[in-house]
Amino acid sequence: MAGVKTYRRMSTTISLTILEAEKPVTARLNLRNYIDRKRIFFFFKRIWDVVVSFLVILFIMSWLTPLIALLIKLDSKGPVFFLQQRVGMAGMGFTCFKFRTMVVNPDADKKQAERNDRRITRFGRFLRRSNIDELPQFFNVLAGTMSLVGPRPHMYSDCAWFSSVIPGYKFRNMVKPGITGLAQVKGYHGPVFTYECMLKRYELDSFYIRNAGFVMDLGIVFKTIIRQLKNLG
Numbered sequence: 001m002a003g004v005k006t007y008r009r010m011s012t013t014i015s016l017t018i019l020e021a022e023k024p025v026t027a028r029l030n031l032r033n034y035i036d037r038k039r040i041f042f043f044f045k046r047i048w049d050v051v052v053s054f055l056v057i058l059f060i061m062s063w064l065t066p067l068i069a070l071l072i073k074l075d076s077k078g079p080v081f082f083l084q085q086r087v088g089m090a091g092m093g094f095t096c097f098k099f100r101t102m103v104v105n106p107d108a109d110k111k112q113a114e115r116n117d118r119r120i121t122r123f124g125r126f127l128r129r130s131n132i133d134e135l136p137q138f139f140n141v142l143a144g145t146m147s148l149v150g151p152r153p154h155m156y157s158d159c160a161w162f163s164s165v166i167p168g169y170k171f172r173n174m175v176k177p178g179i180t181g182l183a184q185v186k187g188y189h190g191p192v193f194t195y196e197c198m199l200k201r202y203e204l205d206s207f208y209i210r211n212a213g214f215v216m217d218l219g220i221v222f223k224t225i226i227r228q229l230k231n232l233g
Contacts, residue, residue: 031090031174034174034209038212041212041213041214044214045147045214045217046144046147048148049141049142049144049147049148050142052138052141052148053139053141053142053148054142056135056138057138057142060135061135061136061138064135065136068080068099068127068132071123072099072100072121072123072124074123075121075122075123075124076103076121076123076124077103078100078103078104079100079104080099080100081097081098081099081100081136082097082098082099082100082101082108083096083097083098084096084108084155085109085155085156086153086154086156086177087155087159087173087177088145088146088153088173088176088177089173089174089175089176089177090173090174091170091173093156094146094153095145096137096140096145096146096153097136097137097139098133098134098137099127099132099135099136100124100133101120101121101123101124101125101127101128101133102117102120102121102124103119103121105119107119109155109157110157112155112158112191112192113128113190113191129231130228130231130232131228131231134179137179138179144176145176146176146179147175147176147177147178147179148178148179148180148217149178149179149180149181149208149217149220149221150175150176150177150178150181150208151172151173151177151178151181151183151205151208151209152177152178152181152183152184153177158192162192162198162202165195165198166198166199166202169202171206171209172202172205172206172209174209175208175209175212180220180221180224181204181205181208181220182204182205182207182208182216182220183200183201183204183205183208184224185220185223185224185227186204188200188201188204
C-alpha cells in the first residue's frame, strides 16, 4: 500500500487537525442523539424517499429495466444486476444494487474502476457515463437501506482504506448513504485516486451531515437532475 504511505506523508498536519476537530464532534453527535435532534426531518425525509423511489420504479424502471437488461446481455456474458456489499448507516452492511457494467471478474468487490478500465464493457461505459447504472439503487431507497440524498456508500475495502488515511472518516456513516449527495453535485463523483479528492469528499459529506435539512436535500436533487440532463445531452 505505497499509496497510503504517500498520502500519510502528504497529510500529517491536515489529518491531525481533522482528528482534533472530529473528536468532540463525534462524541457529541452520537447516532442516537443525532437522530433525536433531527427526528422531524428524518420522518419526512423517509416519506419523501418512499414516494419518489416508488414513482421512479413504477414509471421509469418498469419499462427501462427490460431494455437495459437486453442490451447488457447482448454486450457481455453475466448477470444483469451487480450486487455488492457496501457500508451503510452506522457502519452496517447492505447489498447495493447496480446494473452490471463490467465483465464478471474476481476484483469487482475490492478494486475501484480506473480510467480506460478493461473490465468495463462497451455498454457499461455508457451506463457509467450517464449514471444509469445506479438506477437500481432506488430499490435500496424503497427498502430503507439508502436515501435519495446522503454520502455515497463505499465498498468495505475503500472504507477501510479511507479510514486509515483520514482520522474520523467514519463520521460520514452517521446517516444513510444516498444515490446522490453534496460531494457529487460539487463535482466529486466516481473513483478516488488522490488524497486531495478523498479529503474534499469527506469535508463535503461532513458538512452535509451537520447541516442536513429539507432545503439542502431539495437543492441537491435539483442540481443532480440538471447535471444528469447535461450528461445525456
